[in-house]
Amino acid sequence: MVALKQEEILRLAEKAVGLAQRKGVDEAEAFVYQGLTTNVNIERGQINKSSRIVDRGLGIRAIVNKAIGFSYTNMVESELVIEETVLKALNSAKASKPDEDWQGLPTKKTFSSVEGTYDNEIVELNSEDLVNIASTMLGAAEKTDRRVFPIEGDAGASYLCKAVANSNGVEGFDHGTIIECSLATIAKGEGEATPACFEFNIERKYDMNPEWVGKEAARLAVSALKAKGIETKNMSVIFTQFALQQLLQYTLINAVKADYVQRNQSAFKGKIGKKVASDIVTVHDDGLLNGGLRTWKFDGEGVPQQKTPIIEEGVLRNFIYDNYTAMKEGKESTGNASRAGYLSTPNVAATNFRIVPGNESKEDLISGLEEGLLVYFLQGAHSSNPASGEFSVVATPAWKIENGEVVYATKGVMLAGNIFQVLGNVSGLANNERKIGQLVAPWVLVENVKVIGR
Amino acid sequence: MKDILSKTIDVAVQKFGAEYAEARAQKLFKTMLTLKEERVEAVKQGIENGAALRVLVNGAWGFASVGTLNTETLTNAASDACKMARAASLRLKKPIKLAEAKAVEDIVSMIPRKDPSKIPVEDKINTALTMSKIIQGYDSRIKSCTIDYLDLTGTTYFMNNEDTCIEQGKLYVWSRLLATAVEAGVFTFSREEIGSTAGYEIFDVETPEIVGERVAKRAVEQLKAKPPKGGTFPAVLGPNVVGVFVHEAFGHLAEADLTLLGSVLLGKFGKKIASDVVTFYDDGLVEGAFGSFKYDDEGVPTQKTLLVKNGVVIGLMHNRETAQKFSAKLTGNARAEDFRFEPIIRMRNTFMEPKDHSFEELVEDVKFGYYFKGFRGGQASLDGTFQVGIQEAYEIVNGEIGAPIRNASISGSTLETLLKVDAVGKDFELWPGRCGKGQTAFICDGGPHIRVKEVLVGGSA
Numbered sequence: 001m002v003a004l005k006q007e008e009i010l011r012l013a014e015k016a017v018g019l020a021q022r023k024g025v026d027e028a029e030a031f032v033y034q035g036l037t038t039n040v041n042i043e044r045g046q047i048n049k050s051s052r053i054v055d056r057g058l059g060i061r062a063i064v065n066k067a068i069g070f071s072y073t074n075m076v077e078s079e080l081v082i083e084e085t086v087l088k089a090l091n092s093a094k095a096s097k098p099d100e101d102w103q104g105l106p107t108k109k110t111f112s113s114v115e116g117t118y119d120n121e122i123v124e125l126n127s128e129d130l131v132n133i134a135s136t137m138l139g140a141a142e143k144t145d146r147r148v149f150p151i152e153g154d155a156g157a158s159y160l161c162k163a164v165a166n167s168n169g170v171e172g173f174d175h176g177t178i179i180e181c182s183l184a185t186i187a188k189g190e191g192e193a194t195p196a197c198f199e200f201n202i203e204r205k206y207d208m209n210p211e212w213v214g215k216e217a218a219r220l221a222v223s224a225l226k227a228k229g230i231e232t233k234n235m236s237v238i239f240t241q242f243a244l245q246q247l248l249q250y251t252l253i254n255a256v257k258a259d260y261v262q263r264n265q266s267a268f269k270g271k272i273g274k275k276v277a278s279d280i281v282t283v284h285d286d287g288l289l290n291g292g293l294r295t296w297k298f299d300g301e302g303v304p305q306q307k308t309p310i311i312e313e314g315v316l317r318n319f320i321y322d323n324y325t326a327m328k329e330g331k332e333s334t335g336n337a338s339r340a341g342y343l344s345t346p347n348v349a350a351t352n353f354r355i356v357p358g359n360e361s362k363e364d365l366i367s368g369l370e371e372g373l374l375v376y377f378l379q380g381a382h383s384s385n386p387a388s389g390e391f392s393v394v395a396t397p398a399w400k401i402e403n404g405e406v407v408y409a410t411k412g413v414m415l416a417g418n419i420f421q422v423l424g425n426v427s428g429l430a431n432n433e434r435k436i437g438q439l440v441a442p443w444v445l446v447e448n449v450k451v452i453g454r
Numbered sequence: 455m456k457d458i459l460s461k462t463i464d465v466a467v468q469k470f471g472a473e474y475a476e477a478r479a480q481k482l483f484k485t486m487l488t489l490k491e492e493r494v495e496a497v498k499q500g501i502e503n504g505a506a507l508r509v510l511v512n513g514a515w516g517f518a519s520v521g522t523l524n525t526e527t528l529t530n531a532a533s534d535a536c537k538m539a540r541a542a543s544l545r546l547k548k549p550i551k552l553a554e555a556k557a558v559e560d561i562v563s564m565i566p567r568k569d570p571s572k573i574p575v576e577d578k579i580n581t582a583l584t585m586s587k588i589i590q591g592y593d594s595r596i597k598s599c600t601i602d603y604l605d606l607t608g609t610t611y612f613m614n615n616e617d618t619c620i621e622q623g624k625l626y627v628w629s630r631l632l633a634t635a636v637e638a639g640v641f642t643f644s645r646e647e648i649g650s651t652a653g654y655e656i657f658d659v660e661t662p663e664i665v666g667e668r669v670a671k672r673a674v675e676q677l678k679a680k681p682p683k684g685g686t687f688p689a690v691l692g693p694n695v696v697g698v699f700v701h702e703a704f705g706h707l708a709e710a711d712l713t714l715l716g717s718v719l720l721g722k723f724g725k726k727i728a729s730d731v732v733t734f735y736d737d738g739l740v741e742g743a744f745g746s747f748k749y750d751d752e753g754v755p756t757q758k759t760l761l762v763k764n765g766v767v768i769g770l771m772h773n774r775e776t777a778q779k780f781s782a783k784l785t786g787n788a789r790a791e792d793f794r795f796e797p798i799i800r801m802r803n804t805f806m807e808p809k810d811h812s813f814e815e816l817v818e819d820v821k822f823g824y825y826f827k828g829f830r831g832g833q834a835s836l837d838g839t840f841q842v843g844i845q846e847a848y849e850i851v852n853g854e855i856g857a858p859i860r861n862a863s864i865s866g867s868t869l870e871t872l873l874k875v876d877a878v879g880k881d882f883e884l885w886p887g888r889c890g891k892g893q894t895a896f897i898c899d900g901g902p903h904i905r906v907k908e909v910l911v912g913g914s915a
Contacts, residue, residue, distance in 0.1 A: 040542060041515075044714060047545050050538035051517035055794055061496070070498040074521035081501065092497035095575040095585075099493050110550055127541035135545050151715040151836075186716050186836065195837045232684060250913075263490060264597035265634050267641060345488075345496045383831030383843020387634045387641035390681075392863035392912035394841040394858040402687050412839070414865055414912035416684060452912055 001206075004034055004056065004076075006161070012076055012174045013165035019086045020062050021167055025093065027105050029064040029166035029301065030075070032056070033341040035158060040130040042153035042183065050127045058082065059340035062089035066102040069093030070345045070399060080150040084345030103299065103327040108169045110303040112335075118349045119205040122177035123159045130155040137183050145187070147225070148218040151196060153183035155210070162296070170302040178293070179203055181210050187221035194224035194409070195396045197376070199241070202435065204291045212391030220376070224397040227411035230453040236372035236401075237415065237449040238365055243395070245439040246381035248353070251389045253438060256285075256310055256318075257336075257348040258325035265387050267420055268316060276316045277423035280358065283311040285320050286440075287335050287351035293435050299348040300339035308334045310353075318329070322348045343373050350438045357442035358429030365430050365445050367404035373413070374399040374406060375452055395451075414452040422446050441451035455479060455523070455621075462507060462528045465589070465645060467615050470536035472509040472516075474552060475554060475615045476604025477532075478751060479505040479523055480793050482608035482624060490583045491590065497575055504793030507531045511539035513549020517796045531850075532886035543813035553777035553784055555754050557617035562748045564623035570605035573654050578603055581662055582629070588666030590634050593674045598630040600632040605654070609763075609808055616752040626744070626896055628703040628886070631665060635673040642676035642860060645671050645830065649886030649896060652742030672828065672846050679858035682847065686908045688823035689864065690816050690850065693883035695826045696900030697843060700734055701804050701889065703840035703868040706898075708761050709778035709787070709799040718838035718869060719767060728765040728872035731809050735760055736771055738786060744886035745804075745897040751797035756786035761804075765872075773799050791893035801889060806901030809878035816877055816905045818853040822912060825850050826864060834868065841865040841912075863912045871909060879903035 004012070013030040020028035034056035070090025075081040093409065097301065133155040141150045161175040183199035186193050197220035199213045237400035253379040260266040268276065277283075287305025289295050299305055301323055309317045321329075322337035325348060338349030379394035395413045399406045428445030459477040466475035486498040504521040505528055517529040543549075570578075582601045589599040605627045612620040628649045635642045646669045650656035677878025691699065707717040714720070719727075738756030740746050752774050760768045770780065773788035776799065789798035812909055817825065828846035843863045849856035879902035889897045 033510075038538075043711075046547050047514075047542055049515040049517065050542035050551060051515075051518075051519070051796065052534050052538055053519045053794055055519070055521055057521065063555075067494070068496040070496045071500065072498075073501040075501065075503055077522065077524070085501065088499045088501075092499055092575065096497040096579065099495075103492070103683045127538050128544070130542050131544055149716060188716070193718070193837050195839065259490075264636055265641075275597065343500065345498065379833045379835065379839065380831060380841030380843050380863055380865070382833070383841070383863060384827075385641065385643050385830075387636075387643050388861070389641075392843065392861055394839060394865045394912075396835060396839055398839075412866065413908065414684070414863070416681075416912045429680040435879045448686065452910070454686070454910075 003036055006173050009034060009161055009163045010171065013163045014171060016058055016060050016082060016086060017165045017167055019061060019083060020090065023086060023090050024062055025062040025090055027167045029061040029105050029278055031059045031300065031339060031353050032163045035162045035341065037156060037158040037412050038127055038130060039129060039154055039156040039166065039195040040134045042134055042138055042150060042294050045150050047131055054293060057087065059342040060089040061345060062093045064093040066100065067093045067096040068099065069096055072342050075400040090360045100302060101328050105166045105168055106170055106303045106323045106333060109304050111172055111297040112288055112306065114288055114295050114297055117176040117178050117204045117295050121159050121206040122179045125157045130157060133181050133208060137181055137210035137214040140211045141183055141185055141218040144215055144218035147187045147189060148185050148221050149188060150183055150185045153179040164298065164302040166302060170251045171296050172174055172302055174297045176296065177204055179208060181208060181213055183213055183217040185217045185221045188223050189225040192225065194221050197221040197224055197397060224409045227409035229412050230400060230410050232452045234448050236369050237446050238372060238374045239446065240376050241434050241436045241439065241441050243375045243378050244441055244444055245436045246378045247391065247419060248439060250382055250386050251382045253350050253353055254386050256320055258319045258321040259348045262328065264324060267389055271316050274316055275314050276420065277311050277314045278426045279314045279424060280429060281311055281314050281426050282356040283353045284308065285310055285336065285350050286354050287438065289352040289354065292352035292440065299335040300337040303333045303335045303337060305335040305351055320348060320350060322346055352440050353438045355441040357431050357433040360428060360430050362430040362432050362443050365428050365443055366401055367405060369401045369404060372401040374401055387440065391419060412454060416450045416452060455611050456613065456619060457683065458523065458525050458528060459611060461525065462532045463613060463615050465529050466507065466509050466532040466536055470533060472511050472536055474510040476508050477505060477613050478793060479611040480608065482606055484604065484606045485575065486580065487578060487582050487603040491599060492583065492586055494579060502792065506793045508534040508796055509535045509539050510550060511536050512543035514539045514543035514546050514586065514849065515550060516542065519794050548773055551778050552774040555774060555784060558749065558753055559619050562622040564625040566625055570654045571607040581657055583911050584662035585631055585666045588663055589631065589670040592667060592670035595635045595674055595677060596633055596670055597636045598634045598869035602630045604628045612751065612753045614753060620749050620753055622749055625651055627654055629715035631669045633669045633673040635677055637677045640677055642673050644673035646758050647886050649744035650742055651744060651746050674855040675858055676860045679860035682824060682859045682911050684912055687911050688820050689906050689909045690825045691904050691906065692827040693881065693900050693902060694885050695829045695844065696806055696901035696904050697885050698829040698832040698842055701801060702807050702834045702842065702900060703901040705801050705804045706834055707838060707868065708771055710770040710772045710780060711799045712836060713770055714776060714779065715836055717836045722767050725767060727766045727869050728762055729769055729875045730764050731878040732762055732765050732872055732875050733807040734762040735807065736801050736804045740803045741863050743803045743884060743898045745787060750788045751790040754784045754786040754787040754788065756802065759785045771799055789895050791895065795893045798891065800891065800895040803884060803898040805884060805899060808880050808882045808902035811877045811879045813879060813903050816879055816903055817850055817855065820850045820853060823850045824859060825855055827835045838868045839865065840868050864909045865912060866910045871906060874907040875904055876907050877905040
């Protein structure tokens with residue numbers, strides 16, 4: 001399928017808004033998304049699959065008497081279907097109920113400028129190039145140790161475009177690239193197999209190190225062999241970015257969304273200006289982070305993205321807003337409206353949720369501990385209580401730290417507690433920042449975590 | 455539609471040398487609603503047409519997906535898929551082969567009593583609004599509720615170069631209810647899902663009143679609950695928790711693609727892994743259930759697959775690739791979320807078979823333990839460790855159900871836990887849900903109440 005060009009995408013959005021206005025809506029907004037993704041897959045130690053996915057479509061919000069209708073289609077070549085989609089949005093609005101808090105779509109503002117989000121080299125990659133990346137990664141893992149079995153992995157490149165237009169004159173186009181490669185391996189010892197150990201690279205620019213990914217995934221798996229049970233007790237825990245992302249995604253990140261706060265689902269309600277974390281914790285939602293995975297000129301409803309301080313030296317400063325939740329409080333949107341491509345209406349979401357790193361190396365973090373646990377992954381973080389922040393999860397793989405050294409892998413270990421207490425007990429931040437999904441963070445050391453063993 | 459797909463397949467085979475080629479297409483229509491408290495956030499309707507081509511060239515897979523049903527674009531996609539496969543085959547060590555499948559020609563229509571596509575949107579809004587009002591009216595401590603509604607109707611097409619040609623009606627009705635309650639700084643959270651492939655008539659059984667009250671009551675009762683003790687305890691699991699345990703802790707290990715990746719079930723075929731009272735099925739034929747369908751997305755008929763019988767591993771869930779590897783019979787477990795995805799092995803309706811105990815008999819011998827009634831999520835690893843989060847639980851003290859417990863979770867080794875199942879109830883419930891494995895699949899899971907001699911309970915007390 002031939003990709004639509006910038007002008008075509010923008011024109012499509014404008015056309016849909018114009019059409020909706022002529023059909024008599026009070027307000028209209030069109031969002032066009034196009035994603036081209038090429039992928040190469042590794043399964044059971046070999047590259048055996050490649051795919052190319054072209055997905056594009058148009059989503060229309062129509063507002064009639066403060067009631068909101070939405071409709072989408074992926075058949076944007078057909079004038080007839082576009083018109084039908086506009087009508088469906090209109091009819092949906094008419095069938096819906098008015099929302100007294102609705103105060104209008106965003107107005108026109110100058111978009112932010114962003115850096116490090118597009119790389120032509122990624123757009124021009126073909127499947128053979130991705131086969132080479134995957135192959136390098138796979139080879140590096142296999143060379144590391146013969147007990148290592150690469151089970152799954154991939155190398156992928158995407159080119160994403162989005163355009164927005166609304167009846168207040170907002171219009172914009174932005175595009176960006178993403179490249180990634182990842183590998184999961186297990187190691188098999190005498191009568192035991194490790195949990196899957198995973199590494200990856202993901203960047204907006206073509207800056208990859210598949211050799212490192214392969215080696216590291218293999219090294220982790222080997223060191224996860226000969227796992228032992230441990231005793232139940234409270235101890236210091238170092239969370240890697242993977243574990244942190246799993247833990248925060250369902251708790252802290254939701255707690256700062258204005259939508260959650262306004263609807264009494266956040267433990268942070270009424271806590272602006274109050275101490276919510278230890279002094280060393282500073283968090284920004286940075287929609288403009290150079291090379292950030294979620295850095296764009298504008299958000300899902302055409303509001304410029306921005307950098308918003310969330311927690312400064314332990315004190316809660318701001319929540320994140322889309323246009324609707326902001327106007328409800330007489331505020332301005334923080335540019336945090338997020339969309340699932342053309343398929344959904346906007347929702348409040350973090351952009352690049354950045355925990356500002358510290359000065360210590362990760363080795364220093366480990367060597368400072370008499371006793372502790374190094375946790376790579378969590379199982380079951382999605383079953384945390386999203387409102388209270390209480391969690392009860394399995395730490396796997398995880399390693400025991402004794403006298404400043406990682407001594408052995410653990411098994412059957414659970415962690416339990418409350419994310420908001422965890423924030424208060426943060427006592428160390430490493431300098432090894434990395435990006436993973438919405439999170440940008442270093443390794444984080446937390447005191448006094450309940451560790452449940454046998 | 456047939457002509458376009460068959461032309462595309464011909465191009466892949468004759469022009470680009472594919473050994474195997476399949477084309478899938480969909481014409482689907484969705485209606486979605488989200489209500490936050492009494493506010494209808496948006497009424498959403500979507501049209502999604504698209505096609506996917508999957509081919510084997512030199513023993514490697516190539517896949518191309520396009521959001522259109524136009525002949526020229528599909529022909530280009532066929533060329534793309536073959537090019538992709540050729541690139542992937544460059545470093546291939548073992549070429550992929552497929553188990554033989556019988557050619558099928560069939561047209562499957564859905565005949566719901568209440569076709570969701572014929573129900574006015576206003577009625578759907580009213581159903582959701584009633585749920586919301588019931589939840590919020592239940593107790594003043596309920597502070598928020600979110601209702602999601604989805605229905606999906608339309609037709610899918612499947613065709614391959616082995617003379618299979620299937621046109622299949624699709625129908626799903628789904629809703630999710632979330633409620634939170636707050637009192638004195640304690641936040642509780644309760645969730646419920648409804649799902650059916652029968653029709654909108656699901657709301658005649660799971661009425662907004664019944665489901666709404668169930669969700670609200672749980673959120674409020676949790677307010678007075680205390681955290682569990684951490685450690686190992688005997689436990690009685692309710693059907694809802696048994697379901698998610700069967701699905702997450704065992705089921706994924708028995709998906710043959712994951713078994714091959716080294717799940718703990720590899721090499722356990724014909725061996726005893728669970729106590730005698732444990733029998734598991736994955737069944738695609740349960741009428742109207744959320745995980746049911748007639749043909750999978752490789753054109754293979756679905757069936758009732760026996761996975762474990764009296765503690766012994768009998769079968770796995772297969773697609774054509776893994777069935778060939780294991781020299782096993784086809785089970786019809788290959789499913790694709792939509793045209794954007796290739797089919798992979800997925801569960802359908804996965805459950806434990808009931809036996810002979812009453813609930814009282816299960817509980818009466820427990821001196822101190824927990825009754826885990828409702829789950830909040832679950833996850834498992836290939837090495838056979840699992841975690842199931844619990845949203846509704848009670849203490850069991852001297853054989854009686856006691857005080858409510860909140861934010862518990864259970865975990866352990868799946869196989870060790872299965873050996874510790876010492877009694878199985880005679881009741882049975884099947885619960886709808888959605889499973890994520892890179893793509894979303896609609897499923898059910900369930901079983902009877904069961905008792906486990908001991909399980910690791912994560913708690914903060």
